[in-house]
Amino acid sequence: MFCLLVLMCFGERLDEPAVRAIEDAERAWLLYISRKLTVFFFLPAVTKHLFRDRLRVAHGLRMRQRELFVPLIQARREYKKRQGQAVPTTKESETTFQYSYVDTLLDVTLPEEGNRPLTDDEIVALCSEFLNAGTDTTSTGLQWIMAELVKNPEVQKKLYDEIKATCGDDDEDVSEDKIEAARMPCLKAVILEGLRKHPPGHFVLPHKAAQDMEVGGYLIPKGTTVNFMVAEMGRDEGTWEKAMEFVPERFLEEDGNKLAAVDMYGTKGIKMMPFGVGRRICAGLSIAMLHLEYFVANMVKEFEWKEVADKEVDFSEKREFTTVMANPLCPRLVPRN
Numbered sequence: 065m066f067c068l069l070v071l072m073c074f075g076e077r078l079d080e081p082a083v084r085a086i087e088d089a090e091r092a093w094l095l096y097i098s099r100k101l102t103v104f105f106f107l108p109a110v111t112k113h114l115f116r117d118r119l120r121v122a123h124g125l126r127m128r129q130r131e132l133f134v135p136l137i138q139a140r141r142e143y144k145k146r147q148g149q150a151v152p153t154t155k156e157s158e159t160t161f162q163y164s165y166v167d168t169l170l171d172v173t174l175p176e177e178g179n180r181p182l183t184d185d186e187i188v189a190l191c192s193e194f195l196n197a198g199t200d201t202t203s204t205g206l207q208w209i210m211a212e213l214v215k216n217p218e219v220q221k222k223l224y225d226e227i228k229a230t231c232g233d234d235d236e237d238v239s240e241d242k243i244e245a246a247r248m249p250c251l252k253a254v255i256l257e258g259l260r261k262h263p264p265g266h267f268v269l270p271h272k273a274a275q276d277m278e279v280g281g282y283l284i285p286k287g288t289t290v291n292f293m294v295a296e297m298g299r300d301e302g303t304w305e306k307a308m309e310f311v312p313e314r315f316l317e318e319d320g321n322k323l324a325a326v327d328m329y330g331t332k333g334i335k336m337m338p339f340g341v342g343r344r345i346c347a348g349l350s351i352a353m354l355h356l357e358y359f360v361a362n363m364v365k366e367f368e369w370k371e372v373a374d375k376e377v378d379f380s381e382k383r384e385f386t387t388v389m390a391n392p393l394c395p396r397l398v399p400r401n
């Protein structure tokens with residue numbers, strides 16, 4: 065997942081050591097900021113003096129990201145300059161992709177600051193956010209979904225039948241085009257049910273009340289930090305029948321052949337919000353859904369996922385950057401052919 069996100073971010077297919085170096089730098093940054101920097105939410109004018117060593121360490125970690133990212137950003141700047149000219153048949157054309165997230169950042173200008181472009185430091189921070197936001201979330205979601213498929217073989221069988229009906233005896237991947245063309249309602253329902261029961265983030269990012277609000281008789285004063293109990297919403301027995309069971313059919317029309325209307329954006333009402341809702345909704349919702357559909361479909365197409373006797377699926381949770389399986393999934397994979 066990380067390799068894929070690095071490619072999308074910088075538009076370059078890097079070799080394994082280079083990807084690992086970026087992954088290590090990102091993990092170190094993420095662990096440090098989530099464990100040590102939350103203290104600065106409180107009285108920052110005071111805490112920034114009391115805990116200045118923490119700021120120094122965080123600065124060092126950011127410099128490491130800078131060291132790794134800036135050459136890639138610079139390469140992309142030069143690639144963009146050359147675009148329009150004939151692309152030479154060199155190593156570059158095999159490993160360099162036509163579009164990347166960095167390209168979009170290089171095009172950004174800030175009208176309120178005299179139309180200046182983003183600085184390298186700002187681009188580094190945004191790339192870091194992109195890599196962190198898009199990897200652990202999707203891989204955590206994927207692990208929970210596969211765990212449910214191991215525990216519910218009859219659902220896995222239904223999904224495999226849908227995949228076979230879509231691909232026939234085709235040996236190739238279940239491609240994005242096939243998923244879109246065939247619609248694959250069972251696949252989509254499995255993903256939605258997985259995200260309802262096991263949202264990778266049990267909270268969204270901290271939000272702030274823009275004005276005084278009354279909610280359920282309580283005053284939320286302007287400026288208050290607020291958050292939302294994402295997991296509890298998806299597991300609410302008042303909203304969802306058999307909330308703690310894995311029932312993808314709840315997202316299908318009665319005849320089971322069509323996906324029922326699902327409002328992931330919260331425009332009509334909010335019953336689950338694994339990606340948040342409203343203005344700050346996950347910027348990667350569509351790509352995340354596509355990644356989950358693609359990986360689940362292909363992993364089920366290639367293997368039957370079975371429970372192992374002394375390594376039963378354990379749905380206990382552990383809070384890391386996302387809420388992961390406390391005891392990671394250890395299934396037996398039986399090749400389909």
Ligand code: HEM
Nearest residue numbers: 197198201202205265268269338339340344346347348352
């Ligand atoms: C299953 C996978 C994913 C889940 C469950 C997920 C969930 C979320 C959630 C809950 C938020 C916070 C929303 C809020 O504060 O209201 C968020 C924000 C964000 N996500 Fe995702 N995400 C996923 C995948 C991705 C991917 C693949 C990308 C990028 C490629 C991405 C990029 C972002 C960004 C940039 C933000 C910050 C948006 C902002 O602050 O305005 N996410 N995501």
